[in-house]
Structures are given as C-alpha cells and as structure tokens.
Amino acid sequence: MKTGNIGIRNLADIGVSDIDVYGTRKTVNTYPNIFVLFFRSRNQSTGDLPKIENKKIKYDEQYDGSFGFDTYVPKMYPAREIKESYFINSEIKTKIKTKFLDRNEFKMKDVGDENYYISSACILKDKEVKLQIKGFLERLRDSYTIDKITFKFVRLNEQKLPVRNSSLKFEDYTEENLKIIMGKDIVLSNNEIFNGEITIKAMKEYDDHIGLICYYTDTEGKEILVGQCNFSPNQKITVPLKFIKVKIFSNGTQKYPENHTFDINALSNFLNNKTMGQSSVSVSIPNTNVEVLKMEEIYTELNTTTNQQEVKFNLSNFIEEVDLKNKGDLATVFKRDKIWATKDDNSEAKLDNQIKKLHQIEIENKLKNSNDVVTIYDKFKSKLGNNFTKDDLIVELKRIYFETYIPFYLLEDITFKIYQDNNGSWRWTEAFEANLINSHRLKILVSKFSLIYGVDSYSTYAHELAHGLGVNHIFEGNNNAKIQNEGITLENVMDYYTSIIEDTKVFIPKPYVFIRKQWDAMKAYYGTRISNANKRYDDLVGSLNVKELKNDCENLFAKL
CATH class of the missing domain: 2.60.40 (Immunoglobulin-like)
Structure with a gap:
C-alpha cells in the first residue's frame, strides 16, 4: 500500500503530520x-x-x-x-x-x-x-x-x-x-x-x-x-582660489570706474554648501580681498638689443569699444554707456594669453620683493645646495604657486561679442570663459554673466572652477560625462545656460548638480596637482623638510 508517494513502512520515520495523502500540497520555495x-x-x-x-x-x-x-x-x-x-x-x-x-x-x-x-x-x-x-x-x-x-x-x-x-x-x-x-x-x-x-x-x-x-x-x-x-569618500580636498579683477588702463589711468560689487564670502559659502561640496571639494580663499590686475591697452617690453620699447600687445587688435546707446537695455545691463567687446572668436584666446602673462609677471615681481622669500631662502639654504640661488628659488616658487592656486580672472570691462539676433534685438554672449588647462597652470576667466546677475548665477563660478579641475562640458566628449539634452542636463553645472529641448531654446538659470563621475574627476585632477607640487617641495629640500617648507610657502602665497 502507498499513500501519496510514501510507502507505509516509512510512516514511522517521518511522522503522520508530514503525509500528503492525496498528493495535493504544493511546495512553497519561491520569494517575491x-x-x-x-x-x-x-x-x-x-x-x-x-x-x-x-x-x-x-x-x-x-x-x-x-x-x-x-x-x-x-x-x-x-x-x-x-x-x-x-x-x-x-x-x-x-x-x-x-x-x-x-x-x-x-x-x-x-x-x-x-x-x-x-x-x-x-x-x-x-x-x-x-x-x-x-x-x-x-x-x-x-x-x-x-x-x-x-x-x-x-x-x-x-x-x-x-x-x-x-x-x-x-x-x-x-x-x-x-x-x-x-x-x-x-x-x-x-x-x-x-x-x-x-x-x-x-x-x-x-x-x-x-x-x-x-x-x-x-x-x-x-x-x-x-x-x-x-x-563616496567624503575626505575633503581643499582648493585655494584667488580672485583678480582685470581692469583696463590707458597710460596708467583706469578706463572705467568700478561698477560691480563682489561678495567673496557669499560666493565661498555657495560653492562649499551647494555645488563643490557635493564632491567633498572645499574651496578656500586665503585672501578675501579682490585684487586688481592692471591691463594696459598697449603693452610694451624693452628690447635689450636696441634698448627700445616694443609693442607686444595692442588691445585694439582684438577688441573694440562699443557704444551701448540705442542697443536695447545693454547700457542698463552693463551699468555704463560704453564697453569693450571682442572682435571675433580668436580674440578670446589672445586675451587669455595676455592676462595670464601679466599675472605671471605680477606674481614673479611680488616674490622678488618679498622679505618672506629671503627668510625662506636663508632658512633652507643648506638644503637647497650651494649653487641654488634666490632667483632659482623664485622660479620654483612661481611654479608651485600656479600649480596650487586657481586664479579667477573677473572681467568687468570686456564682454565677448555684442550682436543683433534674427529679430533685430541686441544681445551679448552670456559666457566668456577660457578654460583650457595646460600642464603647469590653471586659469579661468569668469563670465560677466555672474558679475551682472550676482547670486542667482553663482553656479557660473562652480562651472568655471570645475573646468579648472579638469571637467568638460556634459555635451563634449565622454571622458568626464557626456549626456544628451534631456533629463539631468536641466540641472547639471557643466551644461550651458541654454539648452535645446524638443526644438525649444530653454533658459537654465541656476544649474547646481554634479554627478559622481564629475566628483571623481575633480578630486583626481586636483589630487594630481597637489602631488606635483609636493614633489617639487621634496626635490627642493628632501622629504624630512617638506612639511616645514610647505607651511612657510603656503603662508607666503596667501599674502601674494
């Protein structure tokens, strides 16, 4: 006799309650x-x-x-x-x-x-x-x-x-x-x-x-x-910034009066609490004063052979003064009647190179005139070597400075092209950025858009800073983050202020989001910069003295 699938002689082994007499009980062995x-x-x-x-x-x-x-x-x-x-x-x-x-x-x-x-x-x-x-x-x-x-x-x-x-x-x-x-x-x-x-x-x-x-x-x-x-790791990487207003001068006289206020503390709080903090990147501003970089309309250098001054840069070759009257509300936007505007697409790079050159000269002169440099040189002279001069130290300090600090150049006097659109309205290009990154220096030209519209466009600074930390636009290449104009592009910092969505030009006023790949790129890029700077310190005085030299140099740099 069999009951279900179980022989009668096995009943004593399994217990009566386990018997499915009619073979109808279903096995329960799945999960939802x-x-x-x-x-x-x-x-x-x-x-x-x-x-x-x-x-x-x-x-x-x-x-x-x-x-x-x-x-x-x-x-x-x-x-x-x-x-x-x-x-x-x-x-x-x-x-x-x-x-x-x-x-x-x-x-x-x-x-x-x-x-x-x-x-x-x-x-x-x-x-x-x-x-x-x-x-x-x-x-x-x-x-x-x-x-x-x-x-x-x-x-x-x-x-x-x-x-x-x-x-x-x-x-x-x-x-x-x-x-x-x-x-x-x-x-x-x-x-x-x-x-x-x-x-x-x-x-x-x-x-x-x-x-x-x-x-x-x-x-x-x-x-x-x-x-x-x-x-992701939340250990902060601290990025020091310097803010420099680029002002146009003519024979030593400032071309335009000051016309924009700039709240560094408010910007710093925004970057740390709203955008860069998303990737555990901390922005520090050692000197909260906005410095002025004088840019003469005509820049000359002494030719040591002829002992004559030679014109090396003439601003009029790249930009022209534009009368803003009868051009819609541009006079109100720029808070003046006239402004310099670039002539063509190539002018941006030429202007960028000149600004960078002037800044490097200024930093070098500050180092040459700094008593702190003399103190550092005397303190570490025995470690630097017999043939290592103070001028050699200045060259190395300048390299370390531009590897460590990110300069924000604020252009108030210049905008990038003023033009008429298809409807006859006068417009200006929203962004003026130079974000190309070379192997030894970081440089950023911040757009007038932020200077004019203030807190509502602080994300422009996050955008430019991310460029300075090696991140591309979201629509350029796939090495950082390429995303089509849909979904997250409506809020990503590395998009432009306008996007074409379903054949409609949409204004993006306040992008404020980074994605993980952008977090990783920024931290990795600046981590490499710091490693390069630390290696320079090590090469100068040896590993046992790096910490002390670095501390002295950071105090020096904060004053420049």
Missing part, C-alpha cells in the same frame, strides 16, 4: 520579486522633476544641492550616454513599468533595461540627509511572505559590490563613519509600490567607499540583496 531604488528627494522619486513646464524649467526644490547624489534609472534618464560608467549589481534584477516612473514631459517611451545601476551619494562630515526609497514588490503565488526589509552599511570590493563574509551574510562596515539615524527597516504590505525614507549622518571624514544595502533574510538565514547605494 522585490527591489528598491534610492533618490535624493520625493520629487525625484516620482520621476517628475526637474521638468519643462511652459517652456521653463521647474526645479526640484526639495533638493538643495548641499550633498552629492547621483542616480541612473533608464526609465527616468533614457538619454544618458554614460550609463556604462555606473556600477551594476547583477544580483538585483529590476523591471520598472512605465506607469511607475512617468516622464511625459520628455515623451517617455518604454525604454530601459533590467540592470540595477547603483546610486552614489557623498555627505560631508556632520551633515545629515534624508534619502527617499521607492520599492517595487510583486508577490508571486505561493511565495514566502516577506514582512520587512532592512538597511545596513557594508564593505565593498573593487567592483563596488557588497562583500559576503560567508555564503549567508554580507560583511558589515563596522567603523562609525556613517550612521543610520532613522529608517533602518521598512515594513511591507501587499502594495505593489511602497515608499520609505532613511536618514543618514556622516560622523567623520573617511576615504573609504561604503555600501548601504537593503536586504531581507530568507528562511535559511541568508541575506538577500534588494537595493544598494554607495557612499
């Missing part, structure tokens, strides 16, 4: 399909913002730009061309229906894939942020019931994936660098979509990559991964 995504705000988690509304950008006002957050969800940002730069967790399978993340403003189509792209965050020390959770739950017939999902910090491998300390558990990140303040668990219901919130605080500065995972524990005690967000 579940995954969670991380977002910076509720607005972003709905897929609604930023978006275009009445030909204007409606921003995500719930995100203030005070911490770094970067996510890639194909349903939300289908036009990104850099998805290959995002880490993928193949343990987590995703499939988002269009109705769950709808971006109608971008004519959202059923695009995307089932890869789970890991979000990235960067939080500065003592900063507390709330991340939004959107989860998708599909309970299968006869699947196990999952009551809750849990969050914790874990260690990551080189691929930025969680490390298992056994076949069952993920290895906890035990250092108290990050802390979950609220939202350690989410209790699940039968809803297909669920939302949550988790509050994270950075307790310290750290240089690790830390994973925040979301998981549940199955009946065998194994932790099943359903979501992941990685936290």
Whole structure:
C-alpha cells in the first residue's frame, strides 16, 4: 500500500503530520520579486522633476544641492550616454513599468533595461540627509511572505559590490563613519509600490567607499540583496582660489570706474554648501580681498638689443569699444554707456594669453620683493645646495604657486561679442570663459554673466572652477560625462545656460548638480596637482623638510 508517494513502512520515520495523502500540497520555495531604488528627494522619486513646464524649467526644490547624489534609472534618464560608467549589481534584477516612473514631459517611451545601476551619494562630515526609497514588490503565488526589509552599511570590493563574509551574510562596515539615524527597516504590505525614507549622518571624514544595502533574510538565514547605494569618500580636498579683477588702463589711468560689487564670502559659502561640496571639494580663499590686475591697452617690453620699447600687445587688435546707446537695455545691463567687446572668436584666446602673462609677471615681481622669500631662502639654504640661488628659488616658487592656486580672472570691462539676433534685438554672449588647462597652470576667466546677475548665477563660478579641475562640458566628449539634452542636463553645472529641448531654446538659470563621475574627476585632477607640487617641495629640500617648507610657502602665497 502507498499513500501519496510514501510507502507505509516509512510512516514511522517521518511522522503522520508530514503525509500528503492525496498528493495535493504544493511546495512553497519561491520569494517575491522585490527591489528598491534610492533618490535624493520625493520629487525625484516620482520621476517628475526637474521638468519643462511652459517652456521653463521647474526645479526640484526639495533638493538643495548641499550633498552629492547621483542616480541612473533608464526609465527616468533614457538619454544618458554614460550609463556604462555606473556600477551594476547583477544580483538585483529590476523591471520598472512605465506607469511607475512617468516622464511625459520628455515623451517617455518604454525604454530601459533590467540592470540595477547603483546610486552614489557623498555627505560631508556632520551633515545629515534624508534619502527617499521607492520599492517595487510583486508577490508571486505561493511565495514566502516577506514582512520587512532592512538597511545596513557594508564593505565593498573593487567592483563596488557588497562583500559576503560567508555564503549567508554580507560583511558589515563596522567603523562609525556613517550612521543610520532613522529608517533602518521598512515594513511591507501587499502594495505593489511602497515608499520609505532613511536618514543618514556622516560622523567623520573617511576615504573609504561604503555600501548601504537593503536586504531581507530568507528562511535559511541568508541575506538577500534588494537595493544598494554607495557612499563616496567624503575626505575633503581643499582648493585655494584667488580672485583678480582685470581692469583696463590707458597710460596708467583706469578706463572705467568700478561698477560691480563682489561678495567673496557669499560666493565661498555657495560653492562649499551647494555645488563643490557635493564632491567633498572645499574651496578656500586665503585672501578675501579682490585684487586688481592692471591691463594696459598697449603693452610694451624693452628690447635689450636696441634698448627700445616694443609693442607686444595692442588691445585694439582684438577688441573694440562699443557704444551701448540705442542697443536695447545693454547700457542698463552693463551699468555704463560704453564697453569693450571682442572682435571675433580668436580674440578670446589672445586675451587669455595676455592676462595670464601679466599675472605671471605680477606674481614673479611680488616674490622678488618679498622679505618672506629671503627668510625662506636663508632658512633652507643648506638644503637647497650651494649653487641654488634666490632667483632659482623664485622660479620654483612661481611654479608651485600656479600649480596650487586657481586664479579667477573677473572681467568687468570686456564682454565677448555684442550682436543683433534674427529679430533685430541686441544681445551679448552670456559666457566668456577660457578654460583650457595646460600642464603647469590653471586659469579661468569668469563670465560677466555672474558679475551682472550676482547670486542667482553663482553656479557660473562652480562651472568655471570645475573646468579648472579638469571637467568638460556634459555635451563634449565622454571622458568626464557626456549626456544628451534631456533629463539631468536641466540641472547639471557643466551644461550651458541654454539648452535645446524638443526644438525649444530653454533658459537654465541656476544649474547646481554634479554627478559622481564629475566628483571623481575633480578630486583626481586636483589630487594630481597637489602631488606635483609636493614633489617639487621634496626635490627642493628632501622629504624630512617638506612639511616645514610647505607651511612657510603656503603662508607666503596667501599674502601674494
């Protein structure tokens, strides 16, 4: 006799309650399909913002730009061309229906894939942020019931994936660098979509990559991964800036009076708290005074052979004075009746080279006339070598200065082309930037746009500073971040102030977002600059004296 599939002689071994007499009991061995995504705000988690509304950008006002957050969800940002730069967790399978993340403003189509792209965050020390959770739950017939999902910090491998300390558990990140303040668990219901919130605080500065995972524990005690967000190192890299107004002079007389105020402290706070701080780049301004760099209309140098002054640069070859009367509101915009404007596209580079040259001469002269240089030379003379002169030291100090500091040249007297558009209106090009980076010096020409419009365009300085730290525009090349004009370009710092969206020119007034690849590029670039400067210090006096020499030189540079 057999009962179901079990012989009668085996009943004593298994217990009566285990017998399926009619063979109808179904085996329950599956789990529901579940995954969670991380977002910076509720607005972003709905897929609604930023978006275009009445030909204007409606921003995500719930995100203030005070911490770094970067996510890639194909349903939300289908036009990104850099998805290959995002880490993928193949343990987590995703499939988002269009109705769950709808971006109608971008004519959202059923695009995307089932890869789970890991979000990235960067939080500065003592900063507390709330991340939004959107989860998708599909309970299968006869699947196990999952009551809750849990969050914790874990260690990551080189691929930025969680490390298992056994076949069952993920290895906890035990250092108290990050802390979950609220939202350690989410209790699940039968809803297909669920939302949550988790509050994270950075307790310290750290240089690790830390994973925040979301998981549940199955009946065998194994932790099943359903979501992941990685936290980038938040150890600050400090970038010192110098602000220099370039003023036009004619035979020693200033061409135009001062007409713009410039609040360095307000700008510094904006950069550190709203944009550059997203990537743990800290801006310092050792000298809070805006210096003036005099630029003569006609620049001459002495020819030592003929003992005659020779014209090396004539401003009139590259720019022309424009009368702003009868040119719309340009006189109001520039707060004057006349202004210099560049003649053509090549003028920008010529002007940039002259400004750079004048600045280098000025720094060299300041070093030559500095008593601190004499003190440093006498202090380290025995380490520098018998044949190493004070002039040799000045040459090296000038190189270190331009590798360490980023000069912002503020052009008030010059703008880049004034022209009439197709409608006959007089306009000026919004940006005047020279962001080419050579191997030994950083240089940035900040646009008049910021000087004129003030705080609302502080992001222009973040844009130019990022250029000075090796980051391209988002529409140029793919070595940093190439993104088409859709989705995140509405708010990325490295876009221009206008974008063509669906054949419409859209004005982007306040871009304030960097993505992770841009964070990494800035930190890596300036890290290399500092390494080069440190090597120069080492070559000068040897490793045992580097710290002392560097400290003395930084105090000197702050005074220049």
